[in-house]
Amino acid sequence: MRSDKKPVQLISPEGLRVDGRRPDELRPTRIEVGILKNADGSALIEQGKNKIIVAVYGPRELHPKHLALPDRAIVRCRYHMVPFSVPERKSPAPTRREIELSKVIREALEPAIILEAFPRTTIDIFIEVLQADGGTRTASITAASVALADAGIPMRDLVTAVAVGKVNGTLVLDLNHLEDQYGEADMPVAMMPSLGQITLLQADGILTIDEFKKALELAMKGIKQLYEIQKVALKEKYKPLAQELKR
């Protein structure tokens, strides 16, 4: 079981973090596309100890109908943590935090989707966190945008997200639970990398203006790496089809 106790040192004298990473290193990340047969699009992301499943349905008819917009589709998003995702059992009922994260994730994804193509419909995104170790909102965004692309929904760009923060005075990339809990600052960033536009920027803690600029640069560096992982994962799904066609 995971220990939630504050470690003696978050950054070792050699400059390594609690899990042995360098400050500018991402956790090992794996994305798998199309893991759910029933959903129109789906993805699984494993980022360090995080494990999240995303299912996308739609665009589909919207019920209740009064929610429909005449000129575009709406996006509905549910972020949920399963009871066993954290060491202490989490009640399955949606908490204040989960409701807020659902909204935040939806607003990070909406700018990328061409909603005007599907008036009066809905796109439903379901995010289930199976195991949480800090940075689940960013991992959810990364996986959800891949699932949306897998569903064949037109998008201006993929959305990629990562958190940056300050731990013991050092700027670090992709915070885990301990660094999030005991660090001085935490700043999740979501971007459309090809367009160079930011769709989510939150910050908790204190950063100087100079630190903020450096942190944002660090985030962009991480996002670039994650963006490649997303693309490879998407192409991986269609490899068997491409190979079969070559026969």
Next chain:
Amino acid sequence: MPIFFRSGSIVTPGDIIAEGSYKAGTGISRSDNKFMALYMGIVKIDPDGTINVIPFKNIYIPKVGDIVVGKIRDVGVTSWLVDINSPYPGVLLISEALSKPIDVTKIDLRDYLDIGDVIVAKVIEFDLLRDPMLTIKESRLGKVTQGLLLEFQPSLVYTVLEKRLKLIELIKKKIKCDIIVGKNGRVVILGAQEKLNQLIRILTMIFQDFSPGSTIRIKSYIERL
């Protein structure tokens, strides 16, 4: 005017395919002079410089005049609701299905078309504000009582279809059967009992294979039928 992805390469949403004076075809978003992919799919650049992305998977949006293959989803008092593999359900009114008016208080619409029945229909009205209206009152339209129903990605059917219509005609000539291709990705095969397996393989190739030289390969398959 650099091209970053050649015809036939696989792109993901947001990939910049080319920069400069090209024309944006389907599946492309344009910002300034950059042409970016909207879908996960295959790049197709026409000789006149039109850039397209053929999506691996996309969503069928009805168009007036499209022939679609639908399944009856619900029977109403004066109309049927039809699943046409789209976010918008098709509506089939009595007046567009039967030649004579009937007394709806006496006759059950299920006697004509029941839930689960497959129909070949044509879209006669659609404007995104209201659901698409269908008709089956034309030749070759109506209820399908026998045959085999196949489902493909709608995007592949309507982008590939134009060029490969001839191949389907060739199949029809070669073996006695009828193939109805709905723009919504559904295909009905009538007849050809003994050669169904081969036919399914060939149709799959027609709608999914766009590697170089595929047309010739498919033709040779058809000739061997």
